[in-house]
Amino acid sequence: MKKNSGFNLIELMIALTIAAGVLALITSSFSQLYNTFIFNNKVLNINQDLRLTMQLLKNDVNNAGIFGSFSFHNESAASSYAVSSVTTPSCTNSAWCNFESNGVGVKSFTSDVDSIIPSGYPALASNSEILRIQYGGNKVAYLDPRDRNGSGCNTSYRCTIDKCSTSPLRSLNWAYFINSGIESNASSYMLTSANRAYLLKFANSSVFTTGDANLLVGDLLLNFPTSSGCPIAGGVSLKIESSIAGTAPTYNYTAYDPDMFSLQLVNFYTRYYFVLASNANYAAGLYVRTLQSSGSLSAPMLVSSNVNKLTLSYIVDNATSLNKTLNDQAGRFAYCSSANMSSSGNTRCYNQWNKIIAVNLNLVGSGSSSSMSNDQIFESMTETVGWR
């Protein structure tokens, strides 16, 4: 009869040892694989977040300085275009009044110059900067020429250009904007023409509800100054070229401003992007504040908690005009950091906000992989927006 014994202890021990070794090898190898997978996932996660954030910033920077048909790009250097003179009922809001016509809608600060970090919030993250973007949004109303084909313009029917009158004051008098949902208590509109951008701040709704029988409630009526330069009481008055240049309207119907008929009313956007450190109440990350229709800035909103630094630099073009003969002009371009732009000692860069041709955005994100405590993930992303 065949002996039918099992393994003895020694055999079993050896077998167990070998099996344990093999298992340990497989386990550690799989755990490494798993850790790498988690690490990769985290890298990808931060990267996606940075990309989305960058896309958001790029879209805004692309729009910066564009107000309806008027663009500050390449134009703001010419002082004749940088007109923002408008008599408005009041201008009390700092975010509103901070609009600068001598830039291209992009400005950055190394410290909180505009006081946009509310109290209670964490401080600006170390070495991070504040980006301010200003641009015009959708058209909210079109100019209505109110031309009656030569029939009489009178006190009840005012024409933009009063061709019927023989008065020397008959020219630029009124601009009507047909109501298409103008928010009568909104304070953030921009009036733009082909060559100019005007700020409008409506402190009260009365400017939209004139007594003019031909206007619907909510229509906007702008008064142009009379030839003597006096704004018309009670309305929003606006100076356009001929008045500013001191040219009084004349009889022969030519004294209208060419800008006039390209006027359109657009929303005005001001946005601040900034990276905060953290405190007990707020997470670290990139925050945004937007100028609201009420005239105040929104509360800071967290855009991404993975971003821990935002810095900007600029390519400044010192060419005085666009001309092919200027190619290879010595000393034409300069790379400037935000600090350079605000440093009065820096002759290349100081206050050259109106000569920016490209904005370099740099975002830094970091984190650690939960499964590998010593694996610090650090990602830096740079994108450039050049205006076309």
Place this chain on the structure above:
Amino acid sequence: MLKSFKSAGFSLIEVMTSVAIVSSLGMAIYKLQLVSLATSQQTITKQLMLQYADNLVNQMYAHENSIVTAGDNTSLGLMPGYSSTASNSAYVETSYLSATSPTADCSTTTCNDSQLASYVLNTWKTNLTTKSNVPIANIKAIVCKDSVLGVPSMSNPNCNGSGTQLVIKIVWQPHNYDVESGVLLSNNNYVMLRVPGR
């Protein structure tokens, strides 16, 4: 007497054989995991490299838009840094290696077109090698003229130098190169981005 029931277990050889079969299956699965990991790593790297290439294109565009090139047809499609005298784009590189020193440091001094182009390329390449922070052992990049979009390798950018259109090519060598089967992945460690002229 009862007939004895033969009750033998598996022999050692049988057990070894079955363990060998099972473990080879396990190894195959493990290998598959590794390859899949390498592929996802490759994808991440590729995405990052495309972002880098895109960044350079945008910088070139920003530069290009501020330059009015000569109105004749021969200059159409040429990129910024176009020199009226050298009749060539300052963005075309000959070096396939790391960044060459810029002709001027535009962050401390003002620059002309070709100096700006050289500075842009230098900072871009420096960032690529020092800040890209991707699991790669080696990286090479070039901006060149190439009318046929030749696939680059680590040793040769494969640019034919003809035409007016510029191409950005980046090639890298992953850390886990040995893991990646040559057949499956070695063909995938590059990005090419054509820079459209205007």
